[in-house]
Structures are given as C-alpha cells and as structure tokens.
Amino acid sequence: MSVFTTLSEKFSSTDKIIWFHCASLGEFEQGRPIIEKCKNEYPNHKILVTFFSPSGFEIRKNYALADVVCYLPLDTKKNAQKFIALIHPEIAIFVKYEFWPNVLRELKRKEIKTLLVSGIFRKEQSFFKWYGGWMRKSLHTFTHFFVQNDTSKKLLNNVGFTNASICGDTRFDRVYDITQQSIDLDFATQFTDKKTTLIAGSTWQKDEELLVNYINNKATEHQKFIIAPHNIHQQNIKKLKQDISKKVILYSEIKNVNLEQYQVLIIDSIGLLTQIYKYADIAYVGGGFGSGIHNILEPATFGVPIVIGPNYKKFNEAIALVNLNACRVINTFSELNKELNSLFNQTSERENKGQIAKDYIFKNIGATKLIMNSINTYIPKK
Numbered sequence: 006m007s008v009f010t011t012l013s014e015k016f017s018s019t020d021k022i023i024w025f026h027c028a029s030l031g032e033f034e035q036g037r038p039i040i041e042k043c044k045n046e047y048p049n050h051k052i053l054v055t056f057f058s059p060s061g062f063e064i065r066k067n068y069a070l071a072d073v074v075c076y077l078p079l080d081t082k083k084n085a086q087k088f089i090a091l092i093h094p095e096i097a098i099f100v101k102y103e104f105w106p107n108v109l110r111e112l113k114r115k116e117i118k119t120l121l122v123s124g125i126f127r128k129e130q131s132f133f134k135w136y137g138g139w140m141r142k143s144l145h146t147f148t149h150f151f152v153q154n155d156t157s158k159k160l161l162n163n164v165g166f167t168n169a170s171i172c173g174d175t176r177f178d179r180v181y182d183i184t185q186q187s188i189d190l191d192f193a194t195q196f197t198d199k200k201t202t203l204i205a206g207s208t209w210q211k212d213e214e215l216l217v218n219y220i221n222n223k224a225t226e227h228q229k230f231i232i233a234p235h236n237i238h239q240q241n242i243k244k245l246k247q248d249i250s251k252k253v254i255l256y257s258e259i260k261n262v263n264l265e266q267y268q269v270l271i272i273d274s275i276g277l278l279t280q281i282y283k284y285a286d287i288a289y290v291g292g293g294f295g296s297g298i299h300n301i302l303e304p305a306t307f308g309v310p311i312v313i314g315p316n317y318k319k320f321n322e323a324i325a326l327v328n329l330n331a332c333r334v335i336n337t338f339s340e341l342n343k344e345l346n347s348l349f350n351q352t353s354e355r356e357n358k359g360q361i362a363k364d365y366i367f368k369n370i371g372a373t374k375l376i377m378n379s380i381n382t383y384i385p386k387k
Contacts, residue, residue: 024094029058207299208291233272310358
C-alpha cells in the first residue's frame with residue numbers, strides 16, 4: 006500500500022493533525038517527549054509520524070501514540086503538494102534536522118506553522134556557505150527554531166534568522182522520564198545476582214572483539230556482563246556467543262533457566278536496552294569505532310559511569326561527559342583493560358563518576374516544556 010493510499014484512508018478533511026518528521030530512530034527518541042505531551046494535551050488531534058530511514062520506521066511503525074507512521078514520500082514538487090494536501094497539518098514539527106526543500110516550500114505556501122526542535126547546525130552546512138542561497142530559502146518556512154546550543158543560534162543569526170532560541174535537547178527529558186517509570190525486569194535481577202555488572206549497549210564488531218577479549222582473559226567470577234548488540238541478526242549473535250569462553254546465554258533462551266549460573270547474557274531482542282541500563286554498574290556504549298557512538302544519555306540517567314570508543318566528537322553530550330570525567334574514552338584493548346579494572350575494583354570511583362553523569366542529565370532537562378509552551382500558542386486548546 007502506498008503512503009498516499011494509507012494517508013487518504015486514515016485521515017479525513019476534517020481531522021486536526023499534528024505532524025512530526027524524524028530522519029531515523031535517534032530523532033524519533035528526541036521527538037518522543039513532545040509527541041507524548043501533544044497526545045495528552047490535544048486528545049482530539051491525530052498524530053502523524055514520518056521517517057526517512059528504514060531503521061527508524063521498522064522499529065516504530067507500530068508506535069501506539071501515533072495514528073499513522075509512514076515514510077515521507079520522495080521530495081518532488083508534485084509529491085510535496087499531494088502529501089501536504091492529504092495531511093493538512095495544523096502544525097509541522099521537524100526533529101533535529103532533515104530539510105526537504107519542496108515539502109518546506111509547500112508548508113510555507115500553505116502558511117502552516119512549522120517548528121524545528123532540538124535543532125543542530127554546523128558551519129560546514131550549505132546554509133552557511135556563499136553558494137547556499139537556494140538551501141537558505143528553505144529555512145524561511147520555519148516559524149521558530151528551537152536549537153540545542155549557542156553555536157547553532159549564532160549561525161542562524163549570522164544569515165538573518167532571528168527566530169531562534171536555545172532550548173537544549175529533548176532527549177534529556179526522554180531519558181529522565183525513563184527513570185521515573187517503574188522498571189522491574191526479573192531476569193536482569195536474577196542474572197546480575199548482586200554482582201558488579203557491565204552492560205554493553207549497541208555494540209558493533211570492533212566493540213565486541215574488545216569486550217570478548219576482556220571477558221575471556223581478564224574477567225573474574227565476581228563480574229557479570231550483559232551485551233546488547235546493534236546487529237541482532239542470527240549469524241552475528243551465533244558468532245558472538247561462540248567467541249565467548251565463559252558461561253553464556255541468550256535472552257531468547259532464558260525461560261525456566263537459573264540465570265545466576267551464567268556470567269554473560271546476550272540480548273538478542275530489541276526494545277530492552279533503555280530499561281536494562283538500570284541494572285548496570287558500568288556501561289560500555291558501542292559505535293565509537295565506527296560512524297559514531299550510540300546514546301550515552303540512557304546509561305547516564307541511571308547514574309552509571311560510561312566507557313566509549315574514540316569516535317564521539319560529533320556528540321555534544323559525549324564531549325561534555327568526557328570533560329566531566331564521567332565518561333572514559335578507549336582506543337585499544339590495553340586501555341579498555343585499564344579502565345574496566347579500575348571501575349570494577351573501585352566502588353567509590355564508579356559511584357562518583359555515575360553521580361556526575363546523573364547530575365549532568367538533571368541539569369539539562371526542560372526542553373520539552375519550553376517547546377510545548379510555544380506549541381500551545383499555535384494550537385488553540387478546546
């Protein structure tokens with residue numbers, strides 16, 4: 006079924022629609038606190054969430070708070086006109102980035118209020134180059150830019166956009182909200198068995214090679230490990246399990262099993278990691294040997310010290326936590342070995358770094374409230 010067919014079946018001309026666009030899963034998690042607030046404060050409106058990336062759509066295509074989750078059609082003039090006509094949003098909210106010129110021009114032509122939330126701009130972007138006039142025109146669509154930092158605001162100001170304010174990153178609100186939920190994972194309680202536990206989240210091959218080396222050759226019987234790989238395809242999970250010489254079990258195998266006897270648990274399922282971090286004493290967040298680290302705010306919000314690979318400098322929160330010494334960067338196995346030995350063996354060090362991480366999260370919450378205050382001025386409450 007095409008996107009247009011789905012939209013025409015799900016939405017009528019009298020529906021009031023709030024539209025969120027997210028490039029991928031990470032942007033969805035940033036937008037999620039706002040989606041949840043809008044669903045609560047505007048119960049008579051319908052929620053549309055669009056994605057560009059399959060990785061985001063496939064995981065969130067059944068998201069309960071959205072009336073429709075779909076891909077954003079290819080950005081042609083004809084598609085943009087048809088798409089906006091079908092959804093006729095009361096407000097359009099783009100998360101972090103993703104600028105579709107034809108869609109943005111159509112939103113402006115229809116005089117639809119449009120916000121960018123948790124925005125990030127960098128001087129390397131075409132908007133801020135001498136040849137970027139055509140792309141800068143797209144930015145005139147936005148009623149307001151809610152950006153994460155002063156650099157982004159100054160870049161916009163320098164090319165004539167004064168409708169920008171610093172609100173921070175809504176992901177802080179998202180991860181903080183997780184800590185306010187009741188989390189009780191029986192399998193995690195049984196597996197950790199009151200032993201010092203490292204949880205490795207969103208790991209890639211290089212991360213796993215280093216961790217397996219540590220587990221096989223350095224880990225003591227008093228240490229436990231939970232690994233939640235980024236790639237949970239059967240072949241990758243099978244290899245990871247085979248490479249580990251300690252007693253290891255998959256999440257899919259835990260039914261009616263005494264987990265206390267195992268030292269390593271591999272999570273071969275999605276959707277658990279954010280809650281599992283509650284049971285961590287140490288967190289290793291993967292991706293730092295590839296295109297970039299995954300979400301380090303998730304373990305930080307539970308007050309957990311973090312270890313990451315070297316590719317983290319595109320992420321403001323990682324830079325901040327590294328500078329605060331709540332997050333440590335490793336490049337080699339010897340560095341990993343040194344950091345983990347220190348964290349496993351020194352309770353006070355773990356607790357100190359973890360508290361710094363938790364305080365950092367708490368100091369940065371509040372972006373959702375600022376954005377909702379603005380949305381409330383654009384959408385009248387009945």
